[in-house]
Amino acid sequence: MNIRNLALISCFVALVAYTPSAIADDARELVKLPVQVKEKFLTEMRGNLMKLEDIMAAIADGKFNEVANIADLKMGFGHGQMEQMAKANKSTEEMLARKKEMRRMGQRGGHGQGQGQGMGMGRFMPENFRSMGQNLHQASEDLAAKARAVGQNPSVKDYQAVVRALENVSNACTSCHQAFRVN
Numbered sequence: 001m002n003i004r005n006l007a008l009i010s011c012f013v014a015l016v017a018y019t020p021s022a023i024a025d026d027a028r029e030l031v032k033l034p035v036q037v038k039e040k041f042l043t044e045m046r047g048n049l050m051k052l053e054d055i056m057a058a059i060a061d062g063k064f065n066e067v068a069n070i071a072d073l074k075m076g077f078g079h080g081q082m083e084q085m086a087k088a089n090k091s092t093e094e095m096l097a098r099k100k101e102m103r104r105m106g107q108r109g110g111h112g113q114g115q116g117q118g119m120g121m122g123r124f125m126p127e128n129f130r131s132m133g134q135n136l137h138q139a140s141e142d143l144a145a146k147a148r149a150v151g152q153n154p155s156v157k158d159y160q161a162v163v164r165a166l167e168n169v170s171n172a173c174t175s176c177h178q179a180f181r182v183n
């Protein structure tokens with residue numbers, strides 16, 4: 001056997017030997033989802049990243065009201081219901097009024113709010129996974145509150161408070177990503 005073949009074979013052996021152990025090192029908990037649910041879930045995830053981008057753009061433009069509306073209506077509790085309302089051409093004011101009503105009634109809405117008993121994606125998800133989703137909705141509502149508290153002439157402190165709250169949102173994303181994967 002010449003050196004070249006030997007090198008090829010050792011490369012192959014290395015691949016076979018190392019790949020499975022790299023997968024075994026993945027300590028994230030696997031959440032098994034039916035294939036359509038998984039597609040829907042990942043689509044929602046990609047949407048999450050776009051929402052973060054929209055929030056960052058709105059911060060850069062100093063449009064704190066817009067920051068609050070994205071965080072509250074698109075990423076907060078009950079965002080699914082808000083998305084339905086948006087599709088039905090309801091105005092931002094109507095959606096904000098509905099959220100206020102939901103808060104008053106103590107219903108928060110969102111995957112997992114039905115403790116997995118509802119008809120949404122929550123019923124396919126374990127409790128610890130759903131609760132990390134709740135953390136994201138809570139962090140988003142906190143960001144919305146911080147952004148709504150900013151007055152006409154935003155100070156450096158206002159920007160800091162809003163960016164800090166945004167970091168907490170991002171942290172809710174990454175903590176879940178470190179703990180779970182889907183299939």
Ligand code: HEC
Pocket residue numbers: 042043045046048049050052129130132133136169170172173174176177180181182183
């Ligand atoms: C409740 C848990 C959870 C939260 C919260 C969460 N994610 Fe995810 N996300 C996941 C899981 C699980 C995957 C799939 C990872 C895997 O299987 O390797 C994923 C995948 C993704 C993907 C890849 C989508 C694809 O098509 O493969 C993006 C982008 C993403 N998340 C963005 C975000 C952003 C941005 C946030 C926060 C605003 C967020 N996620 C919050 C659990 C979460």
